[in-house]
Amino acid sequence: MTTTTPRxxxxxxxxxxxxxxxxxxxxxxxxxxxxxxxxxxxxQLAALAVSTPAQVRRDLMTIGCSGSPRRxxxxxxLIEAVNTVLARSVETSxxxxxxxxxxxxxxxxxxxxxxxxxxxxxxxxxxDKVNRIINGCRVYAMGRAEDILAQEGIRAAALAVPxxxxxSVADRLVLAGIKSFLNFAPVRLHVPTGIFVDDMDMxxxxxxxxxxxxxxxxx
Amino acid sequence: MTTTTPRxxxxxxxxxxxxxxxxxxxxxxxxxxxxxxxxxxxxQLAALAVSTPAQVRRDLMTIGCSGSPRRxxxxxxLIEAVNTVLARSVETSxxxxxxxxxxxxxxxxxxxxxxxxxxxxxxxxxxDKVNRIINGCRVYAMGRAEDILAQEGIRAAALAVPxxxxxSVADRLVLAGIKSFLNFAPVRLHVPTGIFVDDMDMxxxxxxxxxxxxxxxxx
DNA sequence: AGCTATCTGTGAATTGATTCACAGTGTGAA
DNA sequence: TTCACACTGTGAATCAATTCACAGATAGCT
Ligand SMILES: NC(=O)c1ccc[n+]([C@@H]2O[C@H](COP(=O)([O-])OP(=O)(O)OC[C@H]3O[C@@H](n4cnc5c(N)ncnc54)[C@H](O)[C@@H]3O)[C@@H](O)[C@H]2O)c1
Ligand SMILES: NC(=O)c1ccc[n+]([C@@H]2O[C@H](COP(=O)([O-])OP(=O)(O)OC[C@H]3O[C@@H](n4cnc5c(N)ncnc54)[C@H](O)[C@@H]3O)[C@@H](O)[C@H]2O)c1
Numbered sequence: 481m482t483t484t485t486p487r488x489x490x491x492x493x494x495x496x497x498x499x500x501x502x503x504x505x506x507x508x509x510x511x512x513x514x515x516x517x518x519x520x521x522x523x524q525l526a527a528l529a530v531s532t533p534a535q536v537r538r539d540l541m542t543i544g545c546s547g548s549p550r551r552x553x554x555x556x557x558l559i560e561a562v563n564t565v566l567a568r569s570v571e572t573s574x575x576x577x578x579x580x581x582x583x584x585x586x587x588x589x590x591x592x593x594x595x596x597x598x599x600x601x602x603x604x605x606x607x608d609k610v611n612r613i614i615n616g617c618r619v620y621a622m623g624r625a626e627d628i629l630a631q632e633g634i635r636a637a638a639l640a641v642p643x644x645x646x647x648s649v650a651d652r653l654v655l656a657g658i659k660s661f662l663n664f665a666p667v668r669l670h671v672p673t674g675i676f677v678d679d680m681d682m683x684x685x686x687x688x689x690x691x692x693x694x695x696x697x698x699x
Numbered sequence: 700m701t702t703t704t705p706r707x708x709x710x711x712x713x714x715x716x717x718x719x720x721x722x723x724x725x726x727x728x729x730x731x732x733x734x735x736x737x738x739x740x741x742x743q744l745a746a747l748a749v750s751t752p753a754q755v756r757r758d759l760m761t762i763g764c765s766g767s768p769r770r771x772x773x774x775x776x777l778i779e780a781v782n783t784v785l786a787r788s789v790e791t792s793x794x795x796x797x798x799x800x801x802x803x804x805x806x807x808x809x810x811x812x813x814x815x816x817x818x819x820x821x822x823x824x825x826x827d828k829v830n831r832i833i834n835g836c837r838v839y840a841m842g843r844a845e846d847i848l849a850q851e852g853i854r855a856a857a858l859a860v861p862x863x864x865x866x867s868v869a870d871r872l873v874l875a876g877i878k879s880f881l882n883f884a885p886v887r888l889h890v891p892t893g894i895f896v897d898d899m900d901m902x903x904x905x906x907x908x909x910x911x912x913x914x915x916x917x918x
Numbered sequence: 919a920g921c922t923a924t925c926t927g928t929g930a931a932t933t934g935a936t937t938c939a940c941a942g943t944g945t946g947a948a
Numbered sequence: 949t950t951c952a953c954a955c956t957g958t959g960a961a962t963c964a965a966t967t968c969a970c971a972g973a974t975a976g977c978t
Contacts, residue, residue, distance in 0.1 A: 495934080495935075496907065497935070497936095498935095499906070499907050499910050500900075500903050500904075500906075500907055502906075503902065503903040503906035503907065504885075504887070504900075504903055506906075507885060507886075507902070521954090521955070521956090522955085522956075523955090528887075529887055530887035530888070530889060531887075532936080532937070533955095533956095534936075534937055534938075534939095535935095535936065535937080537956065537957070537958085538935095538936080538937090538957090538958085540957095541956095541957065541958075546956075546957075547955080547956060547957090548943085548944060548945080548955080548956075549942080549943050549944050549945075549953095549954070549955040549956050549957095550943080550944050550945040550946075550953085550954070550955060550956090551944080551945075551955085552955075552956085553956090565910075566906055566909070566910055567909070568913050570913070572909035572912060572913070574905070574908070574909070574912075580804075581803070581804035581807050581808065582801075582804045582808070584800070584804075585799075585800035585801045585803075585804045586901070588800050589800065589801070590905075594902065594905070596909070597905050597906065597909050635912040635913070636908050636909055636911075636912035638905075638908075659911065659912050659914075660908045660909070660910075660911040660912035660914075661908065662901075662904055662905060662908045666723075666726060667726075668723070668747075668748055668749035668750075669749070670749060676907075676908065676911035676912075676914070678904045678907050678908050680899060680901060680904055681719075681723075682805070682881075682899060683722065683726070683813065684719050684722040684723055685719075685881055685897045685899055686793070686809075686813070686816050686857075686881060687718070687719075687721075687722035687725075687785055687816065688715065688718050688719055688722065688895075688897050689793070689855050689857075689879045689880065689881045689895065689897050690785070690786070690791035690793070690815070690816050690855055690879070691718050691784075691785055691879075692855075692878065692879040692895035693791055693793075693854040693855035693878050693879035693895075694787050694789070694791070694854070695878070695879075695895070714964080714965075716964095716965075716966095717965095740924095740925070740926090741925085741926075742925090751966080751967070752925095752926095753966075753967055753968075753969095754965095754966065754967080756926065756927070756928085757927090757928085757965095757966080757967090760926095760927065760928075765926075765927075766925080766926060766927090767925080767926075767973085767974065767975085768924070768925040768926045768927090768972080768973045768974050768975080769923095769924070769925060769926090769973080769974045769975040769976080770925085770974085770975075771925075771926085772926090919978105920977105920978090921976105921977085921978085922975105922976090922977085922978105923974105923975100923976095923977105924973100924974095924975095925972105925973085925974085925975100926971105926972085926973075926974100927970105927971090927972085927973095928969100928970095928971095929968105929969100929970100929971105930967105930968085930969090930970105931966105931967085931968070931969095932965100932966080932967070932968080933964100933965085933966070933967085934963105934964085934965080934966090935962105935963085935964080935965090936961105936962080936963075936964090937960105937961085937962070937963085938959105938960085938961070938962080939958100939959100939960090939961095940957105940958095940959100941956105941957095941958095942955105942956085942957085942958105943954105943955085943956075943957100944953105944954100944955090944956095945952105945953095945954095945955100946951105946952100946953100947950105947951090947952090947953105948949100948950090948951085
């Protein structure tokens with residue numbers, strides 16, 4: 481714990497981009513720690529993250545880490561600091577809504593990975609999926625959403641329903657206490673202020689990728 | 700999310716973020732056109748895109764559209780302008796590399812959708828998947844990548860291989876002529892300048908969502 | 919045919935994120 | 949013990965994106 485600078489000191493509102501990079505740093509650092517390394521320089525972490533030393537130092541500064549001029553940063557210490565910021569030392573329970581092709585891929589992937597984030601319930605309207613356990617996660621009927629979300633204290637949801645349904649499902653989930661969405665539908669959601677939405681819009685991303693495929697490259 | 704990339708084509712250099720929003724506008728406008736509407740105001744499009752009127756007008760200005768003060772913008776005209784910018788009036792061929800759970804979901808989704816972007820070939824190392832047609836797309840052995848990519852003139856690829864493989868597969872694809880990547884692996888890729896990478900990092904996104912689920916604050 | 923309300927187009931201001939640049943510092947070597 | 953160096957920490961500068969704010973336009977109304 482680098483931080484003698486405690487968390488209450490500045491109620492430091494960390495920029496979203498920084499949060500994203502911290503997530504990446506944590507993965508990289510866990511790998512490095514697993515491979516036995518104990519210290520790292522900002523330029524090394526920057527190379528792994530495809531970033532710059534200044535950016536890395538700025539980010540680490542933001543979360544109150546400090547390193548030694550001659551030895552760099554202590555990896556364990558950084559991991560702990562990132563954990564403190566990101567996970568708040570709690571495992572986060574997430575619901576999946578919409579157990580279609582994408583939803584099932586997600587469940588399959590996150591089973592037994594990322595101990596700090598866990599899909600604890602899934603919801604769908606399709607009778608064939610309801611009351612089964614799919615890829616390690618129990619699927620409930622949408623009718624039970626409010627109950628289960630409250631009961632499990634779930635505040636985060638991944639939304640993988642058809643685009644047409646996304647807004648109304650989101651409205652309902654907000655009323656059921658969801659504070660934070662990972663939205664896979666290719667639409668923007670209207671939510672009250674204070675509710676976070678991260679759009680994973682593959683359709684937009686594909687269009688961007690197609691656009692740059694036509695830019696004629698150098699070299 | 701989106702990463703990198705310099706730009707070297709002459710004329711009007713459109714920011715990456717704008718490209719992303721144009722993709723969204725196009726989808727919204729196609730819906731509106733299908734529902735019979737012909738004209739739209741910047742504030743209406745902004746509401747649909749969860750953006751601001753000024754942002755919309757700025758974006759439309761960037762692609763050389765103009766509207767009438769009293770009637771707004773002509774929807775057909777906007778669609779055509781966006782098409783010109785994004786698609787360059789060509790259908791873009793995209794390869795999928797890694798036909799796992801996620802890869803299959805993607806193939807299933809983009810079959811018969813988005814006429815301007817099409818998955819024309821998939822590649823995998825798994826013998827069981829090779830030489831089959833999965834969700835409408837032919838799967839080839841990795842050994843044939845160079846051939847097929849050149850033959851089909853494919854310059855864009857979605858990368859859905861395990862994280863550990865991502866860099867070496869990307870290196871190979873760059874040599875095979877890929878200019879633009881949609882990267883699903885939760886790692887940052889090192890690519891030569893002039894190559895575009897759009898990261899769809901769900902793991903980072905989940906961490907962000909988990910973070911804001913605990914935050915009692917703003918979007 | 920002029921008046922008005924409401925929109926567009928856009929330079930300028932602002933906000934935010936990233937990078938620069940350098941003073942300060944701890945470490946290992948001699 | 950001192951020195952030199954390669955690093956960190958960070959204010960200031962830069963760069964990019966968004967938003968403001970208002971002049972100019974135009975359709976509808978009378
Ligand atoms: N699959 C992909 O690769 C991909 C790519 C881009 C975007 N998306 C988006 O992700 C979302 C899911 O895609 P998918 O391919 O898994 O679709 P899908 O059709 O396979 O699955 C949708 C699931 O949602 C369920 N559902 C429908 N209405 C519901 C409701 N009101 N409440 C709860 N569940 C409901 C359906 O029963 C189904 O199980 C869509 O919005 C899609 O646009 C998917
Ligand atoms: N499924 C998800 O929801 C999810 C979520 C977050 C991240 N991801 C990332 O997306 C990628 C794919 O995930 P997935 O769940 O589909 O994994 P998966 O294991 O189901 O599929 C990976 C596929 O890649 C193929 N493959 C392996 N090495 C290869 C190589 N060198 N060349 C070509 N093909 C190769 C495998 O045969 C397999 O078909 C991974 O990087 C994963 O981290 C997936």
